Amino acid sequence: MSNQKNPIGDKDGREKSKTSAHLIEGGIDAIVIGAGAEGLAAAAYLGKAGLHTVLVGAGPEIGGRIAAREIASGVDGVDGEHLVTVLDPEVIAELDLYRHGLEFAARRLDTTYFFESGNVLRFDGDLAQAALLSLDNDDDCEALEAFMGEVLEMSAFLRPAFRPFAFPAAGDQQRKLEKALSGAAPEMAARLRQYLLSSADEILRNRFGDGPLRALLLAETAFRSAAAPGEPFSFLSLLRRYAGEAAGLQGAAAYPKGGAVSVIAALRRAAQAAKVDVRAATPVKSILIEGDKVGGVTLADGGQLRAPIVVAAIDADQAYLKMIGAGLLDIGLQRALTARKPEISSARMQIVLKGVAQDDATRRNMMRRLVYAPSPEALTKAFIEARAGRVPERLIVEAVFPTALDEGAALDKRQLISVMAHPLPFDAEPDAARREAIRTAILDSIEMFAAGFSGRIEADDLRLAADEAAAAKANPAAYAAKPDVLRQWALSSAVTGSGGIGGFYFCGPEAQIGAGLSCASGRAAARAALRAYRKGAA
Amino acid sequence: MIFPAEDFFADAPRPTPLYAAVASASEANLWTSVNGWTTARIYSSVSGEYETAKSAAALADLGALARYAVRGREAAAFLGRLTTAPAVSLQVGESARGLMLDDQGHVIDLAEVSRLSEDLFLLTLPTPHARHIALGARGLDVAAEDISGQVAALGVFGPQTAGVLAAAGLKSASETLAASGILRGVETAARPIQFGAMPGVELIFPKEEALTIWERIMRRGAGAPIGLDALEILRLEAGGPRPGLDFTPAGKPGASPRTPEELGLAHLAPLDRGWFNGRRALRALAGKPRRRLISLSIDDEQSMAGAAVLQDGKPVGRITSCAWSPARKRIIAFADIDAASHGNNYEISVAGPAEGRVPAKLFETAESALARVFAGVQGNSTDFRR
The missing domain is CATH 3.50.50.60 (FAD/NAD(P)-binding domain)
Incomplete structure (x- = not known):
């Protein structure tokens, strides 16, 4: 991708990238x-x-x-997004993107969640099947199955509302939403009304108590959002996350061949x-x-x-x-x-690791989406810290291994891991000290589920909101x-x-x-x- | 120039810079609060004050109105954005009336803009709008300074205005051109205003000089002060709607917003003028009024604000403000009515001992005449005369 040339000259051979002055x-x-x-x-x-x-x-x-950018010698990374979760399936169909070369190296990625307690949970990429996996407790299983069913149904219903232009005039949101709700089954409308106003923390505490499922879903809710999960309306963030579609699968995550580029x-x-x-x-x-x-x-x-x-x-x-x-x-x-006045942002970090995975469990995990979910208390604290302009101790970390997911990207005796971390303080002009603090916080959070990870780092590349903005002018x-x-x-x-x-x-x-x-x-x-x-x- | 509705519930209104002078001139000692400033309702008698304005020259303390000195390279562009007044095309010395609209094209307030020099304007508003002004100034090279309270403002109007000002040695204050300068060692600005349909001059000077100038004019003997109650009659005769009374400014709690057209002020916000805030929304609303504010002359002798306006026996609106007009020998009123009602056969429902209905007729005011001419130019004439 990085070697792609800019279009110079159209079919007449006229140079088009420069328009002559005053023309x-x-x-x-x-x-x-x-x-x-x-x-x-x-x-x-x-x-x-x-x-x-x-x-x-x-x-x-x-x-x-x-x-695409060379982030270490001989290693190309992709800036911006590392996964595709909300790519509009109608755009794919209407613009015929598959014919124009869009290909998914891995779609419907399974997710492995790591918790502060050392627990690990694995979710199927098909969220409707999530409950069938890796839960020892039958009660939890049933609660999760019922919850996922509801959430997916509601997200699907709300999908049009999460589209831009859904609300043409300012001040009309309330009315439009009421109108949309009047079209829903009474039971769902009542549930939606309750969920629209509630904080994610409240709903999840009622459903799952203090178990890891609450930490997991809170992390998914808060990830990349400036709304802390204890705030009103925050549950909508989760609905919107699961309303997104990649490759026609609701709430799914996919890795495009060659990355987001x-x-x-x-x-x-x-x-x-x-x-x-x-x-x-x-x-x-x-x-x-x-x-x-x-x-x-x-x-x-x-x-x-x-x-x-x-x-x-x-x-x-x-x-x-x-x-x-x-x-x-x-x-x-x-x-x-x-x-x-933005206060919160996410950060991307791409890390080149030395060596290859030794055991099967690790190798399998490298084919998945990995999420570190801090405890709800740590997450609340992280949002407070980030709002105050300090780098939090614990972060939500989403990690994927492009080199494992995409055969074309495989490296010899090295691995590329791409990480998205949240929440971090928003800085329009971050200095070197701030960058180092963020880098340390991300690596510390990764250490929580991959001990000894830092010792294998060959190179790393941190990218903040300000860097993305600079690249896109x-x-x-x-x-x-x-x-x-x-x-x-x-x-x-x-x-x-x-x-x-x-x-x-x-x-x-x-x-x-x-x-x-x-x-x-x-x-x-x-x-x-x-x-x-x-x-x-x- | 129109005062906003009184704020009856303001505690301890502040004295205007002219307060000491007007208080000594007040025999009736009847006061009210406007924008939190003490304002005289009556000095001696309403009819006497009204007659002075009609036949000689009346002096009004205008200290309660909001004033801003607008300076900067983009002052004209800023005022052209903030208000519908054509600030950009004003020459030095010229003034223009306009409206302040919100993004939806609804009226926030009335406005008057005078250009004192190339990059100095005077903006006068019935009520202060510091936040809206600050927001509107963002991104533009302009500074809007709130000078209300720092300056005394004295309105002089009536047929003998020129004579009174000349006698007081204020020859350069003109009824047609705004000017600023030093008058006998006092820094002043003077700009033409209209009270009712009567031309006049507003003198603006540092509050420290308030008493000196007031005394200088009063000692020549030709002018007499006029209070809010007499001004209200002149306003209704001229047909100028009063913010907070005849309409609730957009953005105020409980406002049911009105477009310029609905207030009979479409001529103050012509769509073919340069860009102003709310113009694009206004374009979509043009020609589709839901309400109309009309001037009625009522065959009755008692005040009846709030009374229902009927047409063919059905209620179509209500009286928003009214007063006895000595010139018309009738009650004159503003009524907010359904835009669908038409013709001239209105009735007012009268409560009290003499319960019943009294007929009411539309009458043309200075303002509605302008609106009619404007509508005619727009090819959409409405005849208010019978």
Whole structure:
């Protein structure tokens, strides 16, 4: 992936990556700003519908924060995401991503959970089967089976609500939700009402007491969310996590062949097949607003691209405050953007280990998703610490071994382990001391379930929200952990409302509910644009 | 210039900078609180004050209104965003009225903008909106300083305004152009205002000089102070809705928000003007009013705020404010009615001993005349005359 060249020259052989200064280019139907996954998906949809679409990315690489990079000599790692959990199956189907090269090296990954007490639990990748595994206690088994059934049913029901654009107007969330609930069976509606308002801790304590199942589910709930599991509405985070689909399996985790970059590659091929004109290294300076409609974009080199549709797949600060400008925004939208004060973020760490697994148990575990679930008390404490700007002692750690999952990535006498850790304090400009503290905390948490692990480290590479933002030339706050689902709904509906500007659509990170590589907001933005375009054309 | 509704429940209102002067002029000693500032309701008699304004020149303490000095390179852009007033196209010395709208296109407040120099504006609002202003200024090179309370503000209006100001040695204060400068060693600003339909001048000067200027004008003998009750009659005659009384500003608890059109103020927020906050939402709402605020003249002699307005025997709205108009010899009122009602055959349901219904007719005010002309220009004329 890293050796992929940027597109220079279209079929006429004309150089397209640079637009000459002060040139006004017309004849374009739609411009997509931002060459990340959402931007590629949006552009592919628009191009597929027959619109002459130009995709402009600021950096030299396509893919945004998800990119391949050499993290140690001879070892390529993938930045951004290491697993695919919420990739929208409709995007896969509609853009024909399998035909464009998307392949899963491992789908429906089993998960092994490690606990502070030294207990270990294994879950089937099919969550409906989770209870059948590795639980000694029959009562726990039954409780988990009943609970998983309920949760999966509710998540499936709520899936449309977790899509961006689900709530078009600010303030409508409550009404929409009530309307959705009125469509549910009375029993489920009552349960949903109760669950929507409750904290995850409350619900899980009632169901599972103090056992490891509570710690496990709390860790899944809190993972990559800025809402601590004791806070109201936090249970929604778990529902949203299990509402996601990878490869058509609800709540499943999958490892794409070649890592998350291969999703980007497939999207890019889909965009190219849809005749999207992809231009990297073409930074946009401003979005032109004429009257109450979008007119196109001005490029940093002074050139201008004119089009009646502009889709912004970049962070909201850049799109709204920098490219459109505060002076043309409604004050409420500006406030929603500037009022955000992210406190929590996750960190990625890729570690090259010396040697190979000696025993079968370890080898089997390397083919799974490994999660270290701190005790509920430790987790609560971790959130308090992280909010106060300190690095917590214990972290939730999700680890996978790309070298074991993907034959193509196998290394000689070495292993690559990719780790995502949460919760950590959000830092827009972390210094070296902070990085070292985070590195130590992550390694300590891994030591809790893999003693002696640190001694085998050959090289490691830590990547924080600020690093991802720098790579994608974005505002770091956009890559911090997302707040509770209710607040995300509010922010998402504010940003996807486009500030009322006709022809302007937004599918940046703020539009998405929850974390992960999804493409759902790119799809939603493109579909909204197409609806308006056809209406205007008719 | 319109005062907001009184805040009856404010404890211990603060004295305005002109308080010492107006208190000594008050014979009735009847006070109320506006925005937490002490404001005179009546000085001597309502009818006497009303007559002074109509025939000579009246002085009003405007210290209760919110004032901001807006400075900076992007001051005009900021005010053009915050209010619907065309701040960007104002020349130095010019003033304009406008509205403050929220993101949904609903009216938060009325506004007046005067350009004192290239990058200095005076923003006057019926009620303070510090937070909204601070939010609106983010990202722009502008500083909005709240000067209410630091300056005394004296409104002079009526047919003899020019004479009174000239006699007091304030020749440069004009009824058409705003200006700032030093008058006899005192730093002042003067800007044209309208009270009711009457033109006048608002003098703004440091509060330390409040008594000096007040005395200078009063000693020439031609002016007399006017209180809130007499101003209320002038306001109803001119047809200006009063925030908090005729409509609840958007964002206030319990507000059922109103668009400019619903308040009869569409001419203050024309959609073809440059960008202002809420314009895009307003475009979607234009031409679809749910309520209407109308001026009624009622064949009765008693005050009846809150009374039901009927049409064909059915209730269609209520009286929001009213007063006896000496000029019309009738009760005049604002009524908030269902936009679906039309024609001119309204009745007011009267409670009390003389229970029954009295007829009410629409009448054209200075404001509704502007709205009619504007609607005519927009090709959507509504005839308020009979």
